[in-house]
Amino acid sequence: MSLMQQILALHSVDVQVRALRGRLDSAHHYLKTQETQMKDLLAQRDEVELQRKHTQAQAANLEMEANGVGIQIQKMRDELNNSGNTKQYSAILSNLKSLELQKDNFEQQAITQIEKVEQLVARIAQFDVKLTDRTTLRDKAAAEMNERTKETSSRLGELDRERASAASHVPAPSMLIFDEVANIHDGEAVSPVMTVDARSREYACTACNVEIPYQLYSRLLGDGTSLIQCLSCKRILYLELAELEAASKRKPVAKSS
Ligand SMILES: [Zn+2]
Structure with a gap:
């Protein structure tokens, strides 16, 4: 996992x-x-x-x-x-x-x-x-x-x-982040990222709608060794399966961050 x-x-x-x-x-x-x-x-x-x-x-x-x-x-x-x-x-x-x-x-x-x-x-x-x-x-x-x-x-x-x-199973530093964000947002600790416009590389946090810079988005496509948080609401960002699939179709070399 x-x-x-x-x-x-x-x-x-x-x-x-x-x-x-x-x-x-x-x-x-x-x-x-x-x-x-x-x-x-x-x-x-x-x-x-x-x-x-x-x-x-x-x-x-x-x-x-x-x-x-x-x-x-x-x-x-x-x-x-x-x-x-x-x-x-x-x-x-x-x-x-x-x-x-x-x-x-x-x-x-x-x-x-x-x-x-x-x-x-x-x-x-x-x-x-x-x-x-x-x-x-x-x-x-x-x-x-x-x-x-x-x-x-x-x-x-x-x-x-x-x-x-x-x-x-979660390493202590990530656990700290999770607990902190979960407490801020009453349990809503995670938020999927949505594509606003793939061609112009516009992405947003689904929870707060604030833009996610492409740099962060591409890290989400990477090896996933560290948590990436929304710059605005601090929720832990992730890509849903459909988003991951769409991203890999757009960019076949997406695996490398
Ligand atoms: Zn957010």
Whole structure:
């Protein structure tokens, strides 16, 4: 096998490994997204719940204050009934009025806080509905993830072994190039060269369409001891069988580089 044939063999198993791993990764990513969204929702719900507790405590305090003032008012009414003279009576009456205002004020504030509590309780209920939906989605994502893992793990193990075996035939420097380019292009490490115009020796990389100089093209027709990369996209270039045949017809001495 020539170096390029080894690279093509490696590429054919590498794309399968990537596709399968990609499916697993996307299921994993989807599950993680669902978990993050649930965590965010729970954090928001906790915050509103904290506000509710705080507001409820405030409402209870205000009610207690109003009750306290209510007791004072009751006492003062008794004093009013037992007051000895007009001066004393009007003094108590004025105090009583101010206490009643105070009580009203506390009660109004308590009502405002209770209304706030009701709004917060409604918001918490909305969060609970969302959380129920999210939980369903998260559970579905987890089941999907398990299913895919079960489905693909044995095939992935097989492919990993095939890839390792194909890679073992490729010399280390070429392997480095292959891995680098495959990572850049998401597995698309190789690209056939196409003839744009044979008479004017115009050739191009099929993947990126950038022109391949004749000098590189003729090296592809050579002994194939080193990899030739596209000057633009860096993909490893090769000639497909039809291209090789056409080239050898055009130029019977193509074997020498
Ligand atoms: Zn290219």
